[in-house]
Amino acid sequence: MPASPRRRKPLSKTTAGDYSPQEAIITMADHGYRMTGPRRAIIASALQRERPFTAEQIVADAAGVAGESGRSTVYRTLEILASLGVLSRILDGSGRPVYVAGAPVHRHHLVCAGCGTAVPFNACPVADLADTLARENNFEVHGHLLEIFGTCGDCRGTAR
Numbered sequence: 001m002p003a004s005p006r007r008r009k010p011l012s013k014t015t016a017g018d019y020s021p022q023e024a025i026i027t028m029a030d031h032g033y034r035m036t037g038p039r040r041a042i043i044a045s046a047l048q049r050e051r052p053f054t055a056e057q058i059v060a061d062a063a064g065v066a067g068e069s070g071r072s073t074v075y076r077t078l079e080i081l082a083s084l085g086v087l088s089r090i091l092d093g094s095g096r097p098v099y100v101a102g103a104p105v106h107r108h109h110l111v112c113a114g115c116g117t118a119v120p121f122n123a124c125p126v127a128d129l130a131d132t133l134a135r136e137n138n139f140e141v142h143g144h145l146l147e148i149f150g151t152c153g154d155c156r157g158t159a160r
């Protein structure tokens with residue numbers, strides 16, 4: 001078969017979310033962000049994770065981001081990726097902010113207290129309530145968070 005150049009995203013098994021590292025790099029560049037070696041390493045480290053992760057985990061793992069300037073680069077880059085929808089920021093079972101790959105759409109998660117797995121779902125049970133509350137209270141809503149905490153089937157199975 002002729003090797004036709006594919007411009008659509010190649011589905012990579014090593015990518016947990018909706019973006020490959022290459023697409024995330026292009027997305028950042030498209031929005032005017034300078035692409036540096038540390039940023040590439042941060043993107044690669046973040047997007048290979050199937051489970052929610054903290055910024056500190058990326059600080060520990062990503063090559064070339066040592067020291068305080070590396071740490072602030074990690075925090076800043078993760079915030080940019082979240083603002084672009086490459087990552088989304090959620091809360092884990094202890095209320096700690098974590099990132100998870102993917103989420104260009106409004107999305108909530110089931111979060112397992114055992115293994116940290118976050119299962120996304122697109123239905124939003126809060127939107128109507130938020131609209132009603134906003135009307136009744138003359139309140140302008142800027143957004144909401146909703147995570148559902150519990151224990152996944154795998155963790156319940158292996159806990160015995």
Ligand SMILES: [Zn+2]
Pocket residue numbers: 112113114115116117151152153154155
């Ligand atoms: Zn679990």
Ligand SMILES: [Zn+2]
Pocket residue numbers: 106107108123124125126127144146
């Ligand atoms: Zn919602």
